[in-house]
Amino acid sequence: KAGVTQTPRYLIKTRGQQVTLSCSPISGHRSVSWYQQTPGQGLQFLFEYFSETQRNKGNFPGRFSGRQFSNSRSEMNVSTLELGDSALYLCASSLLGQMDTEAFFGQGTRLTVV
Amino acid sequence: AQSVSQHNHHVILSEAASLELGCNYSYGGTVNLFWYVQYPGQHLQLLLKYFSGDPLVKGIKGFEAEFIKSKFSFNLRKPSVQWSDTAEYFCAVNVPNNDMRFGAGTRLTVKP
Numbered sequence: 001k002a003g004v005t006q007t008p009r010y011l012i013k014t015r016g017q018q019v020t021l022s023c024s025p026i027s028g029h030r031s032v033s034w035y036q037q038t039p040g041q042g043l044q045f046l047f048e049y050f051s052e053t054q055r056n057k058g059n060f061p062g063r064f065s066g067r068q069f070s071n072s073r074s075e076m077n078v079s080t081l082e083l084g085d086s087a088l089y090l091c092a093s094s095l096l097g098q099m100d101t102e103a104f105f106g107q108g109t110r111l112t113v114v
Numbered sequence: 115a116q117s118v119s120q121h122n123h124h125v126i127l128s129e130a131a132s133l134e135l136g137c138n139y140s141y142g143g144t145v146n147l148f149w150y151v152q153y154p155g156q157h158l159q160l161l162l163k164y165f166s167g168d169p170l171v172k173g174i175k176g177f178e179a180e181f182i183k184s185k186f187s188f189n190l191r192k193p194s195v196q197w198s199d200t201a202e203y204f205c206a207v208n209v210p211n212n213d214m215r216f217g218a219g220t221r222l223t224v225k226p
Contacts, residue, residue, distance in 0.1 A: 042218035043204060056213040090158065102148060103214065105158035
């Protein structure tokens with residue numbers, strides 16, 4: 001079956017702009033989580049969506065937001081971009097959510113803010 | 115604060131050496147534990163997981179990990195590493211009604 005698909009793979013934006021990233025989970029998976037990966041911080045949890053509702057949220061400012069559609073596809077939006085937002089953004093899907101079996105990760109979107 | 119600690123940032127080994135990567139967490143209740151691997155240029159993949167039962171779990175590619183509840187540890191081991199094991203390894207903890215927390219990762223370099 002198809003894996004988790006993230007688009008686009010690469011993005012370059014300038015400070016102050018906003019960006020939207022997309023994640024298509026594995027078919028049948030209802031939970032989508034987003035992570036920010038940077039060399040110094042590792043993976044940091046942004047938020048988790050389940051059945052179109054945000055179920056968990058990490059410690060990121062309100063500039064980071066997301067949503068999930070009825071087909072479980074999810075988008076993440078970052079407004080007023082800062083240089084420090086440059087990172088690899090990973091999406092993970094799982095069948096039912098955090099306590100379920102393992103999460104399956106996409107290849108990520110590499111965002112560079114200049 | 116609840117956290118996951120991986121003690122080694124970068125480990126360099128020669129082929130055939132034994133590997134042990136440390137992982138400690140600070141949650142007091144029931145946890146699910148995972149090790150993920152990220153090979154260069156590839157996405158994160160699950161190596162192994164512990165939910166319950168035998169605390170010694172075996173994963174793919176000859177990896178295993180032992181859950182020691184009293185030490186809040188879930189260390190990853192492999193008796194004999196190969197050059198192809200060069201990757202970044204992440205320990206992760208999943209707590210009921212909470213998000214999944216990852217350690218900062220350990221970069222493993224295996225010299226041929």
